[in-house]
Amino acid sequence: MQVFFSEDHRLHFPQAELSGGQFVTPYERPSRVEYILRQLRERGFDQPADPGPCDMAPIRGLMDPGFLRFLETGWDEWIAAGMKGEMISATNPVRRTQMAREPRNIDGKLGYYCLAQETAITAGTWRAAQSSAASAQAAQRAVAEGAGAAFALCRPPGHHATADMFGGYCFLNNAAIVAQMFRDGGADRVAILDIDFHHGNGTQDIFYERGDVLFASIHGAPEDAFPYFLGYADETGAGAGEGANLNLPLLPGAGWDQWGSALDTAIARIRDFGPQALVVSLGVDAFKDDPISFFKLESGDFTRAGAAIARLNLPTVFCMEGGYAIEAVGINTVNVLEGFLNG
């Protein structure tokens, strides 16, 4: 399986994450990918290929122009405004401010384009986010050209980002970008399977009113887990997308019995949908020792998950998402990939 990875992910390394009313060292940190690279190497995967530059055209087609402009120029505006810290939002368009317009002030603009305040933007964030999307794009191109599957070792992750908001460590929605590229390349129907512990609110939001992209997600129940305000089972899509959104929230403590059964449900729905390509939002924070999650998967369960996904027998792009039990992130991620290859 081809692997795509850019060293430019290092350009995004905030010092601070707002958590429990304090600033902590971000859980989503550069060292996460080192553990994945090492496992790939030790287990005989090809050397990761650099993806080359990010192709902005398919991103511009999917994302809000103001949001992209903000990601590109926000840091400079922030510094020019005399701000001393990293870009951490302190205000948002909340309930009943739905007609909100983009403010001129960078502090307001930051809030306008932010969906959760744990995530800081720094000088290198935009370039890192582009390099992450570039890996996803390279993986898509490899699969579109006939590779059965490819792994985009994306960092920062993407599935929380909407077309117009960053947050949850995500800036550009890599999985959504890949799905759209499959559509643009001629696939009539594409499925996205999100097995990250957290609900892929961004991916859901982007395709919620579309019937051509199925989104299926297994995640911590929103009553109990970030991102809290989306991810309920009754969110089934709207308009042309009615029925093309499947949320499978699970309660704290869920292990393989429940998780694997939810995975079977998701896979059956994907099979019924009849897609020509599959995108997997590959987070491994469903692991039992993940510090910010509450599922109980063992490392071996990730192998089983990969094997189950393989039985869909679809051209498949894996996009790396979350996973914060740092030393296990590599093992669990590569378990999914090996399970898929051997499945």
Place this chain on the structure above:
Amino acid sequence: MQVFFSEDHRLHFPQAELSGGQFVTPYERPSRVEYILRQLRERGFDQPADPGPCDMAPIRGLMDPGFLRFLETGWDEWIAAGMKGEMISATNPVRRTQMAREPRNIDGKLGYYCLAQETAITAGTWRAAQSSAASAQAAQRAVAEGAGAAFALCRPPGHHATADMFGGYCFLNNAAIVAQMFRDGGADRVAILDIDFHHGNGTQDIFYERGDVLFASIHGAPEDAFPYFLGYADETGAGAGEGANLNLPLLPGAGWDQWGSALDTAIARIRDFGPQALVVSLGVDAFKDDPISFFKLESGDFTRAGAAIARLNLPTVFCMEGGYAIEAVGINTVNVLEGFLNG
């Protein structure tokens, strides 16, 4: 003019405000009221009266029950969940999460009921907010019983708080509580004049669909100033409230020429509305040296503002809101009151 004030405001004193990506000492701090008390004393006002306990009945009639429960029990839940810092929200129901349900998790609940993250909740916040509302209620009762005017030295302030969200240093919307008490006491129509530098988004939101309470506000343009996502001139009310909301946003640098002219416009609209009582959201952060604002009023202009308000000749309750140029806060606040008394 009677003054109402509770020492319990001191129970709310967060150590941290999220500003410019850093934690700073909150601009809204206990010492603000000391300067006001001193000016009142030096300029011959009556000794402030303690308001006694807060009457929760009129508050329950106006605010969301879940929000009040959160304010009352949130801190204990936060501590029980093992959080180490003050309660600072890291996530919100943002755009397109309008069907959001209250999470069970306290971190999610905090985000659900928060409209801006600069504002921390601490152990004493709820009692302080109640004591602030109690001062407003006592001032309302004094005016309802025949005093021409009264001053509620409220801290924390109130005008950013909606029926279901805190933020902008505000927890309970004192001005809205007073307006509703006048209505419940038999006034057919009540006007709220908000002269704080910041838009009173909470007060607007509470009465937006009601025709019995006019809200008029002069404030920094939302493109440039907190709270950013409300306060535009085209927000004129909805449903039965259509026409009963008047926003007069002004651009950076506005001085008495523009501000006084906007005040005349607001006062004319209030007169046309024909209310039986007036509530003034009395912030003095329109002052030229205010550290978080951008208007250019001189101290003498606040005297003129008070005199202009007096010409409405209405039973009037002043509720203290913002003002962060600490040493001038007392002078400017009491200038409004003296201008009113001599107007």
